Structures are given as C-alpha cells and as structure tokens.
Amino acid sequence: MKFLANRKLATRISIITTAITFMGMLLLWFIVSSRVSSMVESNITNQMIDAVESRAAIINDYVASAEEYMMAFALGNEVHDLLKNPEDPALLQRGQQYTEDFASIKGIFEGLYIGTPSTYVLTHTSQGAIGITTRTGESLDEFRDTILAEPKLTNLGIMKSPGTGSMILSMYYPIFDNQECIGFVGAGVYASRLMDALLNLNIEGLPHCEYVFLNVEDGTYLYHQDESLLNTETTDKGYLEILQRIKADGNTQAGTYSYQDENGIDQLVVYKYLKDRDWVFMVRDDAEEVYGESGCSARFSRYFMCGCSINCHISYTVNPISGRQGAYGYGKCNPTPWQLGTLRRPGTGNFLWQKR
Numbered sequence: 088m089k090f091l092a093n094r095k096l097a098t099r100i101s102i103i104t105t106a107i108t109f110m111g112m113l114l115l116w117f118i119v120s121s122r123v124s125s126m127v128e129s130n131i132t133n134q135m136i137d138a139v140e141s142r143a144a145i146i147n148d149y150v151a152s153a154e155e156y157m158m159a160f161a162l163g164n165e166v167h168d169l170l171k172n173p174e175d176p177a178l179l180q181r182g183q184q185y186t187e188d189f190a191s192i193k194g195i196f197e198g199l200y201i202g203t204p205s206t207y208v209l210t211h212t213s214q215g216a217i218g219i220t221t222r223t224g225e226s227l228d229e230f231r232d233t234i235l236a237e238p239k240l241t242n243l244g245i246m247k248s249p250g251t252g253s254m255i256l257s258m259y260y261p262i263f264d265n266q267e268c269i270g271f272v273g274a275g276v277y278a279s280r281l282m283d284a285l286l287n288l289n290i291e292g293l294p295h296c297e298y299v300f301l302n303v304e305d306g307t308y309l310y311h312q313d314e315s316l317l318n319t320e321t322t323d324k325g326y327l328e329i330l331q332r333i334k335a336d337g338n339t340q341a342g343t344y345s346y347q348d349e350n351g352i353d354q355l356v357v358y359k360y361l362k363d364r365d366w367v368f369m370v371r372d373d374a375e376e377v378y379g380e381s382g383c384s385a386r387f388s389r390y391f392m393c394g395c396s397i398n399c400h401i402s403y404t405v406n407p408i409s410g411r412q413g414a415y416g417y418g419k420c421n422p423t424p425w426q427l428g429t430l431r432r433p434g435t436g437n438f439l440w441q442k443r
Contacts, residue, residue, distance in 0.1 A: 131377055135357040135370060136341045142298075143341075143359040143368045146281065150364070153256060153276040154240055156193050161260045161272045163189070166201055170262055170270035173209055183217075186210040197248055197255045197275040204235060204268055213250065235261045235268045242364065244302060244309035245278045246318055254279040254310075282310060296372040301326060303333055303365045323348070325356055326369070333360050333367060345374060 160166070165185035169178045182201055190199040190212045200211035206221040222230050234241045243257040255275035261268050282298070300310035301321060308316045321327060325346040332342070341359045348354050353374035360367050 132343060132355075132357070135355075135377070136343070139341050139357045139359045139368065139370050142370075143361060146368060147361060147363075149281045150242065150256065150276075153195055153274075154242065154258065156195065157258050157260055157272065157274050157276075158240060160186075160189050160199065160274075161262060166262060166270075166272060167264070169201060169209060170203070171264065173203055173270075179209060183210040187212060195276050195280075197251060197253050197277050199272070199274045201270065201272055203270045204231065206230065209270075216250065231268075234259045235271060237261070238263045238268075244307075244366065245282075245300060246309075247314065248275050250275075253277065254282065254314075278310070295376060296370050299326070299369045299371065301330065301367050301369070303330055303360070303367055306330055309366060325354055325371070329356060329358050329367065329369065337362065 163185055165178075165182050169175070169182035172178055186199055186201060190196045196212065198212055198216070200216065201209045202221070203209065206227060208216055208219050208221065211217050238261055240258060240260045243259075245254055246257055247253070248255045253275075254277075256278045258274045258276060259271055260273075261271045263269065297312065298310065300308065302309055306320045306327065307318055308321060311317060321330075325344060325348065328346065329342075329344050332338075332344075337360070339360050339362050341357060344356045344358065346354055346356075354371055355374045355377050356369050356371045358367055358369040
C-alpha cells in the first residue's frame with residue numbers, strides 16, 4: 088500500500104511539474120516568437136528604407152546633373168545670338184553645330200533643340216524636327232503662360248518621346264532679354280537609362296517589387312512599369328493616402344505605409360519625397376513576400392519550443408511509469424548502480440532505493 092501511495096504521489100508531482108514546465112515553455116515561445124518576428128520585420132523594413140534612400144539619391148543626382156547640362160547649354164552665346172536674330176543663316180548654322188556638338192559630348196540627350204516663343208524649332212539634334220512648330224492654339228497659350236513665364240528651368244518629369252518612343256525627362260529653359268522671353272531651349276534626357284540602372288539594383292529577397300514615380304501635386308504617374316499609366320492620375324488608394332501624408336507634413340524622410348489593395352492583398356510601400364522636384368519615389372511589394380523570412384523564423388521558434396516541451400514531458404513521465412521514482416519509493420526491480428544504494432529491507436525481498 089505504501090508503495091502504491093508513493094507511486095501516486097510521484098505521478099502527481101510529475102504531472103504538476105510537467106504542466107508548469109509546459110506553461111513556462113509556452114510563455115517562452117510567445118516571447119521568443121514575437122521578438123524574433125519583430126526583429127526580422129524591422130530588419131527587412133530598414134533594408135527597404137535604405138534601398139529607397141539610395142535609389143532616390145541616384146535619381147536626384149542623375150536629374151540634377153541633366154538639369155545642369157541643360158542650363159549650361161542655354162547659357163551659350165550661340166543660343167542668345169540666334170534667338171535675337173532667328174532669320175540669320177550664319178547664326179542658324181552656328182547654332183545647329185553648337186546643338187549637335189553639345190549633345191554628342193554629354194551623351195544623355197535623346198533630343199536637344201532651340202525654339203522661338205511660338206515653339207518653332209530653329210535647331211535640333213534630329214534634322215527632321217527642324218522647322219516644326221510643336222504647339223498651337225490653347226496648348227501654345229498654356230505653354231507661354233507657364234513654362235515661358237519666368238526664367239527658370241521646368242522639368243515635366245518622365246514621359247514617352249513623341250519622336251522615338253523612348254522614355255525621357257522633358258525639360259525646358261526660357262531665354263530672356265530685357266525682361267522679355269525671346270525663346271527657349273528644350274531637351275529630352277534619356278530616362279530609360281536611369282530606370283534600367285535602378286531596376287538592375289535588385290532589392291535582396293524582393294524580386295517582384297514595383298518602382299513608382301508620382302507627381303505629388305496632381306498624383307500623375309511619372310514612371311510605372313505599365314507604360315499605359317504614364318501621365319495619368321493614380322487611383323491606387325495606398326498611393327493616394329501617401330500623397331495626402333506628404334501634402335500634410337512635407338516630410339522628406341523615407342516612410343512606410345501598409346494597406347490592402349483592391350484585391351484584398353496586403354501591401355507594403357516604402358516612399359521618399361523629393362521635395363525640390365515635388366516627386367515621390369516609391370517601392371511597393373506584397374507584404375507576404377516582404378515578411379516571408381519573418382514567418383519562417385517564427386515557425387522555427389515554434390517548432391523548437393514544441394520540441395523542448397515534448398522532451399520535458401517525456402523526461403518527467405518516464406521515471407514514474409518505469410518504477411524509478413526519484414529520491415523515495417520502493418520497487419521490485421534492481422536499482423541502477425549510479426543512482427541507488429543496495430540496502431536490503433529486512434524481512435522482504437525488496438531493496439530500499441535511495442539516492443547516493
């Protein structure tokens with residue numbers, strides 16, 4: 088009877104110990120799993136922010152360099168002399184040679200030209216464009232009232248060239264003489280080279296991420312891999328919310344925004360506001376792809392903690408079942424030399440089991 092009582096007591100102790108251990112392991116799993124997931128997600132988000140910051144810097148440097156070249160071209164005496172006397176054949180020839188030479192040296196221009204206030208093309212890197220009037224009617228009036236209104240460079244962003252179909256940055260710089268606009272220089276700067284360079288800089292682990300450029304003022308696409316969206320207003324609710332944020336605070340630090348798209352798929356967007364140009368550069372990807380590594384880490388920690396719990400359960404339950412009951416109890420089987428003494432209880436065939 089005493090043997091059975093001791094056996095029941097040992098069993099109860101083992102069950103209680105196993106339950107406490109299991110609860111402790113479960114709590115530890117929740118803590119470890121949440122911390123691992125949080126650390127991995129934070130690390131991935133930081134990588135995306137760094138990638139957006141670096142790519143935004145590349146974009147800004149490329150565009151700024153192109154604008155400087157454009158302004159340097161506009162400052163040439165050949166441009167001013169020709170616009171003052173656009174009918175002079177010698178000046179026309181000189182201006183054409185200057186246009187071709189400047190474009191060939193820089194190598195970034197899809198097209199470079201000199202035009203009159205009526206948008207009549209005097210010189211152009213493409214001979215076939217010389218003599219064309221690019222705007223008439225309301226389009227011309229709007230051009231004069233905006234782009235030719237004051238002596239500053241205007242960058243219209245990325246668009247498709249009507250002449251070659253290439254993706255270009257469209258720029259204009261008006262030329263003034265005694266407070267009067269006498270003409271302008273226009274340029275199409277290769278944007279495809281810039282975007283190709285950006286797309287070749289893959290973000291590790293995010294092969295399907297999407298690059299987007301938007302004009303903050305009107306929400307039009309300056310760049311999208313779907314070229315049919317260029318110069319159209321975005322309808323993406325996530326992008327619209329980001330535009331509202333930028334207009335509200337004008338923050339130039341890289342930010343993040345999560346939302347569900349029209350298909351109910353969770354999306355993560357990392358964006359950077361280029362304040363000097365009023366553009367926003369964004370990288371968007373499926374949140375499941377972005378945080379896939381986090382899920383793997385959480386599953387690993389879960390399996391590990393479950394394994395530990397099972398191991399503890401086995402270690403606490405095997406001994407009472409087999410008859411080896413720790414520091415006290417009696418049994419019929421022979422004690423192990425490393426664990427038990429060998430005192431024989433007088434008058435019985437039993438051994439007294441006792442830890443050394």
